[in-house]
Amino acid sequence: MNHFIDDEIPNRDLNQTLRSFVDAKDHLHFSELVFYHYFSFGGTDTDKAETLGAGIELLILSFDIFDDLEDEDSPNEPWMKMNRSVALNAATALYTLSIKVSTSVSNNPVFLHKLMEYILESSQGQHDDLRDQPVTEEECLDMIKRKSGSLTALPCVLGTMLATGEFNKTVETYAYQLGIAxxxxxxxxxxxxxxxxxxxxxxxxxxxxxxxxxxxxxxIDLLNIFENEDKFADIEIKCYKEKLKTAGVTQYMYVMNQLAIQKLKKGMAQLTIGEEEKKRLISFIMDVFSEEV
Known part of the structure; x- marks a missing residue:
């Protein structure tokens, strides 16, 4: 990813800032989703797959930075340790660069349309999250689907489209469930x-x-604890885990996670690709993305 930054960002300080952001990434799961889908659906151009994977990783990183700046999360990340205006401008440059890199691999208008569709959908989900809009669990799940599911669908769908030239609804459907889980x-x-x-x-x-x-x-006890940040900080982890379990939160989150995973598996079973390719794709996704809660 750094060579795309070097090619497009001659400003030395901004260049080094973006490089420090990229260096903070601890995994490249989204580019892996691109690769596995691209090659599972018959793609052969490794350079194009790598370029698309890099572009999408830059996009996801920019969204992560925006999210942390908006929520004031992750204080140890480099973008949270600098002037917020500088970090915001750098994230915007990163976002713009990601679009340029991602779209360089295809002239298919549907490819660009789906890319922008998922970005706009995720932004609307993020807006509802920031506004704290969900008032029911169903609305919360819908928000998660739009905010996170769309960004997970993006590499899966675009990796497939890069290989086949066509939009695959089956891939989109199970990819949303992957993002939710x-x-x-x-x-x-x-x-x-x-x-x-x-x-x-x-x-x-x-x-x-x-x-x-x-x-x-x-x-009720947990809600009271959450009302007071000092109480939350003081509670022993063992006691906290027990309260989550007694309240049913642990079981509930596990069940909701597993429901999404079952929908994911059901969707992947409908893929019309070779059995070996299907097994390899399913194995990768389950190993990397679907650990138990």
Whole structure:
């Protein structure tokens, strides 16, 4: 990814800033989704696959930065340690660069249309998240689908389109479920990090909406704890985990994660590609993206 930054960003300070952002990435799962879909559907041009993968990774990184700046999360990331205006401008440059790189691999108008469609859909999901719009668990799941599902569908669909030249609805459908499952898993893990926990901020996450139904005393106790950040910081992790389990949050998040995974598996079973390619694609996705909550 750095060579695309070097090619397009001659400003030395901005160049080095963007490089520091890229260096902070600890995985490249979205480019892997591009590769596995591209080659599973018969693609042969490795350079094009690598370019698209890099472009999408730059896009996802820019969205991650925007998200952290908007939510004031992840204080240890390089973009959170600098002037917010500088970080915002750098993220905008990164976003613009990602579009240029991603679209350089195809002249198919549908390819560009789907790219922008997923970006706009995710932005609208993010808007509802920032506005704390969901008031029911169903609305929260819909927000997750738009915010995270669309960005997961993006590499899967575009990787497939780059190989075949055609939009594949089956791929889009299961890719949304992959994004939902991954986000639910991440949201559960975030419950244990008070510096990055939406629930401490009283945001209407799936877990918070579930607790708000006050099924038992443990739910009420947890809601009271979340009302006071000092109480949350002081609670012992073992006790906290037990309360989450007693309240039913752990089981609920697991079930919701598994429902999405089952829909993902059902969708992937409908793929019309070779059995070996299908097994390889399913194995990769389940190994990397679908760990149990």
């Amino acid at each position: 991954s986000q639910i898993e991440n949201d559960y893990k975030a419950l244990f990090y008070n510096t990055k926990s939406d629930i401490v901020k009283k945001k209407r996450t799936l877990a918070y909406l579930y607790l708000s139904r006050k099924f038992n005393q443990a739910s």
